Amino acid sequence: MIELPDLVAGGLAAGTLSALALGGSLLRLRRQQTRQQAEIAALRTQLDGSARAFTAEVEHLADRRVPAAARQVAHPHLPEPGPLQPLTAGTPLGTALENVVLALQSEVADQRARVDAAAQAGMRGATREIQAALYRLQDALRGLQQRYDEPELAQTLFRLDHENEQSLRRAQVTAVVCGAWVGLAREESHLVDAVTGGQARLAGYHRVQVHNHLEAGTALVSHAVEPVAIIVAELLDNALRHSAPDTDVVVSLEHVHHGVCVTVDDAGLGMTRDERDRAQRLVAGDDLILLTDLGDPPRMGLAAVGRLTRQFDLSVDLSSTSPYGGVRAVLRVGSHLLSHLDPADRPPAASAPRTTRRAGAHRPVPSHGYGTEAEAPEAAPGHHEPSDTDGLPQRRRRGRAAVPSQSPAAGSAERPARRPEEAAAALGALQSGTAAARAAAADTRPGDSGLRDSQAGGHRNTTGAAPDPSDRTGMTDDTDRAGRTGRTQDTDQAGHAGRTDNEGGAAT
Known part of the structure; x- marks a missing residue:
């Protein structure tokens, strides 16, 4: 027959072991909870930063990039600002924002063409x-x-x-x-x-x-x-x-x-x-x-x-x-x-x-295609000699380099x-x-009135x-x-x- 003290001692030992095991588990759970809380805080901080960055990028898109993209449609030489954060380029967020800019430029170009066509x-x-x-x-x-x-x-x-x-x-x-x-x-x-x-x-x-x-x-x-x-x-x-x-x-x-x-x-x-x-x-x-x-x-x-x-x-x-x-x-x-x-x-x-x-002359085509140096005017444009009658500047016609001497002109x-x-x-x-x-012709030839009328405006220089x-x-x-x-x-x-x-x- 087992004695009571032995049973108590065994129960106490078992309770102690159970308490120790439970305490260890609680300690591990507390440590895990602490780590999770730290991770949650870090994630919350990261999420808050991402939200702030996203908000800043959207504001930058609305304030700077969209107006610049619209102006660039009409003036391609103007620079277009990129993302606010360089690290955004290539990310899903950066790609999405770039697609917004491209879609905007396409729509603005289409609208400009339609409005201009209506104006034309x-x-x-x-x-x-x-x-x-x-x-x-x-x-x-x-x-x-x-x-x-x-x-x-x-x-x-x-x-x-x-x-x-x-x-x-x-x-x-x-x-x-x-x-x-x-x-x-x-x-x-x-x-x-x-x-x-x-x-x-x-x-x-x-x-x-x-x-x-x-x-x-x-x-x-x-x-x-x-x-x-x-x-x-x-x-x-x-x-x-x-x-x-x-x-x-x-x-x-x-x-x-x-x-x-x-x-x-x-x-x-x-x-x-x-x-x-x-x-x-x-x-x-x-x-x-x-x-x-x-x-x-x-x-x-x-x-x-x-x-x-x-x-x-x-x-x-x-x-x-x-x-x-x-x-x-x-x-x-x-x-x-x-x-x-x-x-x-x-x-x-x-x-x-x-x-x-x-008449009948055939000159070779010059190599540069725009005439020969001999045919260039002798004086630069705007060289005017003063008139010897009233002292005022008088434009004078320059002669042509290749005009035949026997030409009546x-x-x-x-x-x-x-x-x-x-x-x-x-x-x-x-x-x-x-x-x-x-x-005088009307007085001498009355029948020529039709001829006179037909010649009313014929002057040639x-x-x-x-x-x-x-x-x-x-x-x-x-x-x-x-x-x-x-x-x-x-x-x-x-x-x-x-x-x-x-x-x-x-x-x-």
């Missing part, structure tokens, strides 16, 4: 109405020019007609930039007439000197006439605007291996590398043109050139510097856009500069340019004499100076005036340039 459509409609009104005004002015012979009134009408022509050019350029067709169907025309036609559309046409080194009869196919005239007008306008008013702009027409080049040299300040690169991108026509990219007010000239070069397979290069320190613009017309007209059957306009090539090319007042007086005298002759506004023989308009109110129309290629108030200032 509105501009096309507005320019169509403006052109229709200007055409009606042009018809009225030309009717008045044919009806009245008073010199002062004729001079005023020619000036108004020239101003109207410049307004038509601006409206046409705007329409072309906004996606409208050039709008005017032409017959095949002499290329020199297209060049002088573009010259005729400018206010400073008298500062342009055209040197024609093409073979006689070099012409443009019908669908290339108007685009070439528009491009030449815009290149000349750019040259005139960015050069001093007492300097000339020199235009050379040369044959090259794959067509013809029209080179425009000015004596302006030139362009910086960035300006030249941007201008070259515009005239290339490869990028989408938005009205908002053209400045305020929009500068549409080079943008219109880019539209036309892309549509009609032409090319314009602005990467060179002119010999006079300004910009050299080269328009290349491919052989597939060239044609030939017999000068005997369809001569160029009387005001167009005559070719310097002798050689004598006239050496004469100094007439002043606007002299030109107006000469035209007034011509009109007065014409009116007197008509009156045979001086070889600037293109005459009344000379409209260079290009033929195949469209009826009444049916072109919804289309774009330009001036006659032969020239609308020579207004009598400043006719004598030009030199060919």
Whole structure:
């Protein structure tokens, strides 16, 4: 029989062992709980830091990255800020934020294109109405020019007609930039007439000197006439605007291996590398043109050139510097856009500069493709000698390097340019004499009234100076005036340039 003390001792021992085991377990649980609490605190701290970083990144995205990304759509050269924390890049959070930026830029670009397309459509409609009104005004002015012979009134009408022509050019350029067709169907025309036609559309046409080194009869196919005239007008306008008013702009027409080049040299300040690169991108026509990219007010000239070069397979290069320190613009017309007209059957306009090539002469194409050094003008543009009559500066026409001595135009090319007042007086005298002759013819031959009426407005400039506004023989308009109110129309290629108030200032 077991004694009671032994049982108590055994129970106490077992209880002690159980207590020790339980105490160890409790101690381990307490230590584990302490570790877990520390881990939870660390995780909470990390989570709080991540939340703060996420909040900061979202705020940075909204405050900095989104506006910069929207601006970069219109101005790709502007920098775009990255994530606030560099370590965020490449993480799921960084990837998600980058996707937000890309989606925003895509949507902004789409919206800009849609808004710009709507604006261009509105501009096309507005320019169509403006052109229709200007055409009606042009018809009225030309009717008045044919009806009245008073010199002062004729001079005023020619000036108004020239101003109207410049307004038509601006409206046409705007329409072309906004996606409208050039709008005017032409017959095949002499290329020199297209060049002088573009010259005729400018206010400073008298500062342009055209040197024609093409073979006689070099012409443009019908669908290339108007685009070439528009491009030449815009290149000349750019040259005139960015050069001093007492300097000339020199235009050379040369044959090259794959067509013809029209080179425009000015004596302006030139362009910086960035300006030249941007201008070259515009005239290339490869990028989408938005009205908002053209400045305020929009500068549409080079943008219109880019539209036309892309549509009609032409090319314009602005990467060179002119010999006079300004910009050299080269328009290349491919052989597939060239044609030939017999000068005997369809001569160029009387005001167009005559070719310097002798009949039957074939010169090799220069290696650089833009003419030879012997054909360059002897003096820089803007070199004017003082007049020996009144002491005022007088622009003088430079002779052509290769003009044959027996050419009948050689004598006239050496004469100094007439002043606007002299030109107006000469035209007034011509009109007065014409009116007197008509009156005398009416008294002696009453049956010739129909002939008199048909000859009312026919003046042609045979001086070889600037293109005459009344000379409209260079290009033929195949469209009826009444049916072109919804289309774009330009001036006659032969020239609308020579207004009598400043006719004598030009030199060919």
